[in-house]
């Protein structure tokens with residue numbers, strides 16, 4: 522189990538080192554357009570799960586959306602602080 526901040530730290534490290542076989546390194550290499558499409562896709566899956574699926578499936582889809590949002594943030598070079606200052 523990991524927190525939002527812990528995942529972001531892990532993905533930041535992947536962005537820095539770009540290890541072979543990393544899903545994050547591949548998603549970052551695909552560019553912001555592809556990263557944005559993934560955010561939209563996962564957001565749609567969250568919506569569908571919220572209306573029609575179990576709590577467990579919804580939680581899984583939300584986790585994937587959080588992951589995709591973090592990848593997009595890294596793709597654009599945003600930090601957690603850049604976002605948190607607006608909360």
Ligand SMILES: N=c1c2ncn([C@@H]3O[C@H](COP(=O)(O)OP(=O)(O)OP(=O)(O)O)[C@@H](O)[C@H]3O)c2ncn1[C@@H]1O[C@H](COP(=O)(O)O)[C@@H](O)[C@H]1O
Pocket residue numbers: 531532535542543544545546584585588
């Ligand atoms: N939380 C995630 C995570 N959520 C989703 N995904 C990726 O999203 C894919 C599933 O997304 P989709 O449903 O859109 O399916 P898809 O794109 O058709 O799937 P593929 O055909 O690409 O497998 C998974 O196969 C992963 O590639 C994730 N990839 C990585 N993480 C975490 O990120 C960290 C770093 O991972 P690596 O970069 O792989 O080292 C680790 O803690 C991982 O657990």
